[in-house]
C-alpha cells in the first residue's frame with residue numbers, strides 16, 4: 001500500500017467531510033494552506049502538543065495553529081482568562097481595560113512601539129502599516145522581500161512564490177500600478193539595485209527579520225542594517241513584520257535581538273495568545289498621522305483601523321494571559337525551547353541523511369522547516385535559493401502525508417514547538433521523521 005492509500009484508510013471521516021467541503025468552499029477550505037491532496041485532516045479536539053481528529057486518531061501537532069500557540073493547545077492560563085472574558089460578554093465594540101493593559105505590556109516588550117493600533121488579523125496589520133508608510137512619507141513605492149508572505153492583502157500579494165515577480169494572481173493590480181517591488185532577501189548588492197531604481201519615491205520597506213512561510217531563513221544582520229540605512233537616507237519607513245517572530249524566540253522581537261530598530265512593527269499570532277489579533281505600531285509621529293482627533297491643517301488623517309471585532313475582550317484576555325505567562329517563564333523557557341528545536345533540526349537532518357535523502361533543516365529556536373535538497377545542493381539563505389536547490393513539491397505532498405500516517409502533523413516539512421512539546425515528544429517526532437524518510441525512499445524509488 002502506498003502512503004496515499006494508507007492515509008485514506010486512516011482518515012475516512014476527514015475524507016467524507018472534505019467531499020462536502022469542496023462543494024461549499026473553493027478547494028474545500030478558507031485558507032489555501034489548509035487544503036492539500038488528497039484531503040486535509042479535520043481535528044475535533046486539541047490539548048497540549050496533540051490534537052485528535054474526527055476519525056479518533058491522535059497526532060503530535062507541529063502546526064500549532066499557524067505557529068500561534070507557543071504555550072500549547074488549550075493552555076490552562078489562557079483558557080481561564082478566555083472563560084472569564086466570555087462570562088463578561090465577548091463583544092462590546094468599545095474600548096476596554098484589557099486593551100490598555102495589553103498595549104502597555106507590548107510597549108514594554110517591543111522597542112520603538114510608542115503607539116499602536118489593534119486589529120483582528122496579521123493581514124490587516126501589514127496592510128495598515130504599509131498605508132501609514134505611504135501616508136507619512138507621501139511617496140508611492142513599497143519594497144518587500146521576494147518570498148515574503150505578509151497576508152493576502154491587495155497591497156502585499158506580490159512576489160510571494162517563485163518566480164518571485166509580479167502579482168500573485170488575477171484580481172490584483174500589476175506590481176507597478178500597485179507600487180510594489182521585491183528585494184532579494186539577504187542579498188545587499190541585488191537589493192541595492194532595486195533601491196536605486198526607486199530612489200526618492202520609496203515610502204517604506206517591509207520585511208520579516210526571519211522570513212517565515214518563505215523558508216524560515218533568518219535575515220543576516222548586515223541585510224537588516226542595510227535596510228535601516230536605506231530608510232534613513234530616503235526618509236522612508238522601515239517596517240518589520242514580526243507576526244511569526246514576535247515572542248517566538250524571546251519575550252519581545254527578533255529585531256531587538258539583532259540590534260536593529262524599525263519605525264513600525266507588526267505583530268500577531270503568539271501576541272494574540274491564539275485568538276485573533278493583529279498589532280501595528282511604532283514611532284509616535286508616524287502613528288499620529290492616523291489620529292482622527294488631532295488638530296491638523298488641510299490634510300486628512302491616514303485612514304486605518306476599521307474592524308467590528310478589533311480589541312474584542314476575548315482576544316485581549318488571551319493575549320494578556322499569554323504575555324504574562326511568557327514574561328513569568330522568562331529566558332529559561334525560550335532557552336529550553338531552542339534546545340529542543342536544535343535537537344529536532346539536527347536529528348531530522350541526521351535521520352534523513354542516514355536514509356539516503358539529503359535535507360537541510362532551516363529555522364531557529366523552536367521553529368523548523370525541512371527542505372529536500374536537489375543533487376549536490378547546500379546552503380539555503382533565501383527563498384530564491386530554496387526554489388532553485390530543493391524539491392518543495394515533495395516536501396509539501398509526500399512528506400506531509402508520510403508524517404501524518406505516522407501521527408505527526410507537519411506543514412512545510414516542519415513547524416513550531418510549544419511548551420507542551422517536551423523531550424519525549426521531540427523523540428517521537430524524530431522517530432516519525434525517520435519512518436517517513438524510509439517511506440519517501442520507497443515512494444520515490
Ligand SMILES: Cc1ncc(COP(=O)(O)O)c(C=O)c1O
Nearest residue numbers: 121122123149150151212243244
Ligand atoms: C509574517 C506574516 N505576516 C502576516 C501574516 C498574515 O497574518 P494573518 O494570517 O493573521 O492575516 C502572516 C500569516 O501567516 C505571516 O506569517
